[in-house]
Amino acid sequence: MREPQVTPIPGLPERVSIYEVGARDGLQNESEVVPVEVKAELVRRLVASGLRAVELTSFVHPRWVPQLADAEQLLDLLGPLSTGELAGVRAPVLVPNARGLERALARDVPELAVFVSATESFARKNLNASRDEALAMSGQVVEGALAAGRSVRGYVSMCFGDPWEGDVDAAAVVDVVLALREQGCHEISLGDTIGVATPGQVVRLLDGLAAAGVPREALAVHFHDTYGQALSNTLIALQQGITTVDSSAGGLGGCPFAMSATGNLAxxxxxxxxxxxxxxTGVDLPKLVATSVWLAGLMGRPSPSNAVRALG
Incomplete structure (x- = not known):
């Protein structure tokens, strides 16, 4: 399999941590329910390709995301997360509320994730709550998780644009990030949920966060590729000191609650x-490509990833 010619650019990090969201964020947008055995095999293949952070599922109510109704079954198939086949791998589970926290703790999940919108409109569409109410819910989850010895990642959605409100003020994003840090989130992912960001916006937001005292090492970026900007936005984020990037194997994903949101960065x-x-990165690219080709075959359509189409 062809490999890219290595030509470094000065000023970039020596290593980047890839936070794989395909098994959760990638599959949640699929209308046809994927068998839980396939999901478990996907996770195993992703880990076998060298990925060291794989978000597994979400303890969201099945009514809202039917695709993830099998969360407990998936965790049972994968075995104990701290000592089983995923030992040594970050394997977070998204938790939207106190009930989700109970479910996560009952399955001894070592790392949780919470999410909050930077905008009022998406908070109400996604969580049926105001932004402040959503922050209050995330605060309850984080408090309970930390008390139980778990770590918590935070997501901020709609960081650059909102389908109902239009452009998003960077100051609003800064406010939410600061709130999540105060709650105790060890890492916060900045989401371009509808894929409208361009590199200048990325720099402006990161500069605003730095001015507010948020270090780069506490941040990750999560770009969607609606306008083909995900890789360019990622590169500028790396040049600004970001070293954790969210992505989805095969470019799967979108957002079932946001109009015009297409797939994640592949x-x-x-x-x-x-x-x-x-x-x-620690990732074996041929193994990862083979995984996405396998999954695309099961789903009956070609992968949207350019690299998968070129190499697969």
Missing amino acids: TEDLVWQLHGLGIE
Whole structure:
């Protein structure tokens, strides 16, 4: 399989941590329910390809996301997360509320994730709550998780644009990030949920967060590729000191609660770029491509990932 020619650019990190969201964020947008055995095999293949952070599922109410109604079954198939086949791998589960926290703790999940919108409109569409009410819910989850010895990642959605409100003020995003940090989130992912960001917006937001005292190492970026900007936005984020990037194997995903939200940045496309820049990822690209080809075959359609189409 062809590999990219390695040509580094000065000023980029030596290593980037890839936070794989395909098994949760990637599959949640699928209308046809994927068998839980396939989901478990997907997770195993992603880990076998070298990915060290794989978000597994969400303890959301099945009425809202039927695709993830099998969360407990999936965890049972994968075994104990801390000592079983996923030992040594970050394997977070998204938790929307106190009931989700109970379910996560009952399955001894070591890392949880919470999400809050930077905008009022999406908070009400996604959680049926105001932004402040959503922050209050995330605060309850974080408090309970930390008390139980778990770590918590935070997501901020609609960081650059909202389908109902239009452009998003960077100051609003900063306020939410600061609130999540105060609650105790160890890492906060900045989401371009509808894929409208351009590199200048990324720099402006990161500068605003730095001015508010948020260090780069506490942040991750999560770009969607609606306008084909995900890789360029990622590169500028790396140049600004970001070292954790969210992506989805095969470019799966979107958002069932946001109009016009298309797929996530494809992990294969990201790895091709990073390896071409001489940046270490720990990922075996041929194994990852084979995984996405396998999954695309099961789903009956070609992968939207450019790298998968080129290499698969």
